[in-house]
Amino acid sequence: MTVAAVPARKDAGRADGVWRSDGYGTVLAIRGGRLQEYQTTAVSCLRGETARRTGHGGDGPAVYSGDDATVYRIRPARGGAEATLHFDGSTGDRKLRRLPALPARCVEPAPKGARATFDVFWQTFQDNYPFFAAKHVDWQEVRDRYRPKVYDGMPDAELFALLREMVRPLYDAHVHIDAGDTGAFAQGRPGTAVPSPELDQQAQHYVVRQDLGGARLPNFANGRIGYAQLPGGTGYLRISGFGGYDRTTGAYVRNRAVLDRTLSEVIRPGLRRLVLDLRINGGGSDALALQVAERLTDQRYFAYAKRAREDRHVPGAQGDFTRPQPIPVRPAPDRFRFTGPVAVLTGGETYSAGETLTQALMQRPGRTLRVGQNTQGVFSDVLERALPNGWTFGLPNEEYLTPSGTTFDGQGIPPDIRTGNFLREMREQAQDSAYTRALAALREREQDQNQDQDQNQDQDQNQDQDQDQDQGR
Numbered sequence: 278m279t280v281a282a283v284p285a286r287k288d289a290g291r292a293d294g295v296w297r298s299d300g301y302g303t304v305l306a307i308r309g310g311r312l313q314e315y316q317t318t319a320v321s322c323l324r325g326e327t328a329r330r331t332g333h334g335g336d337g338p339a340v341y342s343g344d345d346a347t348v349y350r351i352r353p354a355r356g357g358a359e360a361t362l363h364f365d366g367s368t369g370d371r372k373l374r375r376l377p378a379l380p381a382r383c384v385e386p387a388p389k390g391a392r393a394t395f396d397v398f399w400q401t402f403q404d405n406y407p408f409f410a411a412k413h414v415d416w417q418e419v420r421d422r423y424r425p426k427v428y429d430g431m432p433d434a435e436l437f438a439l440l441r442e443m444v445r446p447l448y449d450a451h452v453h454i455d456a457g458d459t460g461a462f463a464q465g466r467p468g469t470a471v472p473s474p475e476l477d478q479q480a481q482h483y484v485v486r487q488d489l490g491g492a493r494l495p496n497f498a499n500g501r502i503g504y505a506q507l508p509g510g511t512g513y514l515r516i517s518g519f520g521g522y523d524r525t526t527g528a529y530v531r532n533r534a535v536l537d538r539t540l541s542e543v544i545r546p547g548l549r550r551l552v553l554d555l556r557i558n559g560g561g562s563d564a565l566a567l568q569v570a571e572r573l574t575d576q577r578y579f580a581y582a583k584r585a586r587e588d589r590h591v592p593g594a595q596g597d598f599t600r601p602q603p604i605p606v607r608p609a610p611d612r613f614r615f616t617g618p619v620a621v622l623t624g625g626e627t628y629s630a631g632e633t634l635t636q637a638l639m640q641r642p643g644r645t646l647r648v649g650q651n652t653q654g655v656f657s658d659v660l661e662r663a664l665p666n667g668w669t670f671g672l673p674n675e676e677y678l679t680p681s682g683t684t685f686d687g688q689g690i691p692p693d694i695r696t697g698n699f700l701r702e703m704r705e706q707a708q709d710s711a712y713t714r715a716l717a718a719l720r721e722r723e724q725d726q727n728q729d730q731d732q733n734q735d736q737d738q739n740q741d742q743d744q745d746q747d748q749g750r
Contacts, residue, residue: 292339292351296360296373300585300599301660301674302404305351305362306379312341312349315383316662318400319588321393322382323663338363346527365529366520366562367658368633369583369602390429391436393665398440399424401662404588405674407598411687412447419443433459433666440670450628451655451673459668466653466689469625470700472559476626477517480557483703484515488712497539498522504542510549511716516569519561519630529562536568537612544572544615550719551615552712553638554622556649556699560629563658570637571609573645575616580606580637582678601678606637618722619645620715623692624699627652633677635690640680646718649696649711651689694718 296305304315304322314325328349332340338350348365351373360373387393399420409416423443427436437456444452445464450471453463465471481503485494494503494515499522503515520527522535544551551573567580582601608614621635632652638645657673664670676684696710 291357292353292360294357295376295379296351296362297376298362299372299374300405300587301371302401302588304376304380304383305349305373306383307339307341307351315379316401317380317382318397318404320400321387321397321665322380322385323387323397323665325663346529348529366532366564368563368567368580368604371585372599387665389665391427391431391666392429394436394668395424395427395440397662397664398670399443401660401670402444402672405586405660406672407586407657407674407676408447408449408686412449414446436666437462437668449655449673450653451657451659451671453659454668454670456668465628466625469653472517472557472626472628477557480517480699480703481515483706484513484554484709484712487706487709489513497542498535499524502536502539502543504539510547511719512543512548512551513554514543514551515554516631517557518559519563519565519634521561529564532562532565533568536565540569540572540609541612545613548615548617550617550723551619552622552715552719553619554712555627555631555635556622556624556711557626558628558631560631560655563630563633566630566634567604567606567637568609569634570606570641571614572612573615573619573638574606574641575608575614576642577605577607578640578642579680580604580640581633584676584678586674586676598676601682604637606641616643618643618719620719621645621647622699622711622715623647623649623652623690624711625650625653625689626700627689629653629655632656632685632690636677636679636685639690646694646715646722647690647692648694648715648718649692649699651691652685654685654687654689656684656686 292307294307302317304317306313306315310330312328316323316325326343326347328341328343328347330339331342338352341349350363351360353360358375362371362373403416423439426439433456437459440454441462448464448466450465455461470476481494485491489505492505494505496503501516501518501521505513507513520532523531570580582603584598584601587597587599621638623635627635633656635647635652655673656677657675659671660674661669661671676686678684694714696714699711702709
C-alpha cells in the first residue's frame, strides 16, 4: 500500500502532500492538519516525530508543533512543487521537493532485529556524516569489521557496546547513542570536558573570586547568563548556553523574548569595551546565538554559510552537499547596539552554538579578538534518528563555512591570543590568564584607536592650515 499525495495542480500553495528534503534524509507526509516525519536512508525508512497544525498558511507559512516543542514552518513555493522548511531556533531553511507518494519502504513493515539495527545505524552515518576524511576513519572498513559480529538475538548490551566502539574513534561531541536502560554514549574531544550545570557553577564561583574581586555577578535568563559592569566602562558578559532561559517552557519564542529583555538590560550606553565569556557553554539554538551578535553591530554582515551532507543516491541530489546558504547578522532594530571592542573568551568547553556565535563574530566589522584556547569543534545541528529496536542516536550532518569555504569542525576555532588551560587554572585557583590577557588587549586596542584618531585629527588640522596658507597667497 502507498499513500499518495494530493496532485500538485490541486495543491499549489498548500502544505498538504508528501515532501522530501534536500539533505537530512527526511520525508514529511502532511494531511488533515497532521505532520508525520519519516527518517530515510538508502536501506530504510522509519517513522520519526509527529506534529499537529497550530497555524494556518495563508500568505505565511503553515505551522506545525510537535510534542517536544519543535516548531515546523512550511512555506510552499508558487506552483506547489517545492517548499521551504524552517525550524524555530535554527538558522537557515531546508528545501523540500514534492513527491507523488510515500517511498515504498515507508509503507512496508520495517525490518527488526540486531542486523537491521546495525544496518540503519551504519547507513545513516554513510549517507549523512561529513567528516570521515577529516577524522581519518574509513567507514566502509568499519562495516566490514563489525557487521560479521552482529547476529539477531544478540544481547542488547553486546549490540550497544559494538555500536559504541564503531563511533568512538570519531571523538565527535555531536555523536550520541541512547540505548535506554542498556546505556548511553557521548564524548567530547580528548583533553576537554563536557559542559554541565556543576561545571558551570564552579566556573561562575571562580570568575567571581579571581576576576571580579568578589563583586556580585547578577544572573539573568534562568541563571544561564551573568553580567557585571566593571569600572572604566568594561562589561563582563558570561553565557553558559543558548536555551533554557524560561522556566515554564522550552519554546523558542519564549527564550527569544527573555534573551531580548536580558540583552537590553546589560548592553547599554556607557559601555566602552566588552568581555564575552563563552568558555563553559553547552550550545543550544544558533538563532539565539545570532541574537547576541545582532546587538554588537550596526552593519549587516556575513556570519557563515550552512550546507548539509547529501546522499548522491537520492533522486534530485546535485552532489555531496546541498547548496551553501549564506546566514547574515542583521543589526537588531530599535535596540541599543554596541560597536566597540569585544574580546571573546573560548576553550574546549565552548560547544556548538557557542562556536557558531564565535564564528559569526569573526566577521564582525572592527574584528573581534578571541582569547583562550580552541573551541570544541562541533557546529552542526544534531540530526536525531531512531533505530528499529527503539533506541535513538544523533549525528552532525552540516558544515558551517567561512567566506573562503573552510570549516573548523574537529579542531575548533583557534584563538588570536592563546593562553593557559581554563579548567586547570580553575582547579588550581590560579590567575585567569584569558581574562587578564583580554582586558589588557582591549585597553591596548583602545589606546591604538585613540592614537589613530589623534593622528587623523592632526592631519586634518595640517590640511586645513595648508589650505588657509594657499588661500592667503
